[in-house]
Amino acid sequence: MQPRTLAMLDEDYTRRQFVAWPVIVALSASMRRFRREIGMLPATEHPDPRPGITAEHVLPADHFKDADVRKNYDMAREIPEVLDGLYCHCDCTKSMHHRSLLSCFESEQPSGCGTCQREMKLAYKLRSEGKTLDEIRKAVDDKFG
Secondary structure, three states, X not given: OOOOOHHHHHHHOOHHHHHHHHHHHHXXXXXXXXXXXXOOOOOOOXXXXXXXXXXXXXXXXXXXXXXXXXXXXXXXXXOHHHHOOOOOOOOHHHHOOOOOHHHHHOOOHHHHOHHHHHHHHHHHHHXXXXXXXXXXXXXXXXXXX
């Protein structure tokens, strides 16, 4: 049997498959949200923020070279009490045993994870608008859940 090359894979990839792939991805995401809304999937369980939590374990911005990542870690350092009360929707609680979104920023994980970064930015924006933790949780779940 002849080994498959990239050129052969390109020929096997039909226009129909190319068009169908984004539709399938969008439908699966919509179905997950729908199943959660009607109770077929459990609601996201956000952790209770720990009293007196600080950002002392958030990695320092100068640990990173990328300016955007540095800024994200600086922003995370400003709202530890919010991030400690948010479930991270990249599901790192399962794979990395993170307790909360704050735990993510106590590691290098968000430097390569768009979900962690976008969730933190949304929480930061909403907190700066004076939103409560419950309002932030709802907005995060609506966007990422």
